Amino acid sequence: MSTKTKFEICNLLVETVRKDIKNIHLGVYPPNGRIRVAAPLKTSDESVRLLVISKIPWIKKQQSRFMAQERQTKREYISGESHYFLGKRYLLNVSDIGLIPRIEIKRKAHLYMYVKSNSTLKHREKLLENWYRSEIKKQIASLLEKWSKIIGVKINEVEIRKMKTKWGTCNPSYKKILLNLELAKKPARCLEYVLVHEMIHLLEKKHSDKFKSKMESFMPNWKQFKNELNKFPLSYSDWSY
Numbered sequence: 001m002s003t004k005t006k007f008e009i010c011n012l013l014v015e016t017v018r019k020d021i022k023n024i025h026l027g028v029y030p031p032n033g034r035i036r037v038a039a040p041l042k043t044s045d046e047s048v049r050l051l052v053i054s055k056i057p058w059i060k061k062q063q064s065r066f067m068a069q070e071r072q073t074k075r076e077y078i079s080g081e082s083h084y085f086l087g088k089r090y091l092l093n094v095s096d097i098g099l100i101p102r103i104e105i106k107r108k109a110h111l112y113m114y115v116k117s118n119s120t121l122k123h124r125e126k127l128l129e130n131w132y133r134s135e136i137k138k139q140i141a142s143l144l145e146k147w148s149k150i151i152g153v154k155i156n157e158v159e160i161r162k163m164k165t166k167w168g169t170c171n172p173s174y175k176k177i178l179l180n181l182e183l184a185k186k187p188a189r190c191l192e193y194v195l196v197h198e199m200i201h202l203l204e205k206k207h208s209d210k211f212k213s214k215m216e217s218f219m220p221n222w223k224q225f226k227n228e229l230n231k232f233p234l235s236y237s238d239w240s241y
């Protein structure tokens with residue numbers, strides 16, 4: 001048996017479900033940041049309120065993450081939209097006079113997209129993806145040169161893909177690395193960190209202590225880059241790394 005109630009506190013609407021469970025649980029859920037408390041049957045209203053109040057900063061943080069996520073997923077690729085490239089925000093300016101679709105950075109913070117007049121959302125999305133891919137390929141080429149010497153490994157191939165759950169993976173037998181296309185939106189140091197992490201997998205397959213000590217010695221600030229990577233505007237889904 002369960003009973004549902006709703007109340008408002010500090011402008012937040014909270015759903016409470018009382019049921020036969022042992023512990024009280026507070027959750028914030030996508031896409032709108034709905035707040036729900038599941039509580040044992042005998043929990044008083046006061047206890048629920050106190051729990052919610054004590055967690056307000058956390059609730060707000062979760063809600064703003066979901067909102068950022070919402071904004072990121074609803075892209076239309078029209079003028080005025082913000083798009084990230086190497087950790088920097090650019091204002092998109094779409095011009096439909098392009099004979100050959102292309103993208104250019106202008107006036108430092110503007111991303112000009114030239115498309116054909118009949119371009120669809122899909123065309124524009126693909127154009128930006130291809131641009132991201134070719135831009136980070138350039139970065140990767142010079143990073144590979146630098147880090148191959150430092151780490152002492154040779155990579156045969158780096159492929160950039162759209163991936164749902166990972167920033168990168170490495171196949172040590174083929175000496176092949178896959179990197180997430182989303183990295184194009186993150187600061188360059190984050191891309192470098194993921195690449196170095198994957199390159200170290202050629203020396204150490206697992207995330208062992210040896211792996212960690214190698215990471216420490218090659219890139220002492222790696223934890224900072226990792227945190228940064230997971231803090232930057234989310235898009236599409238939560239990332240694990």
Ligand SMILES: [Zn+2]
Pocket residue numbers: 197198201207
């Ligand atoms: Zn790894």
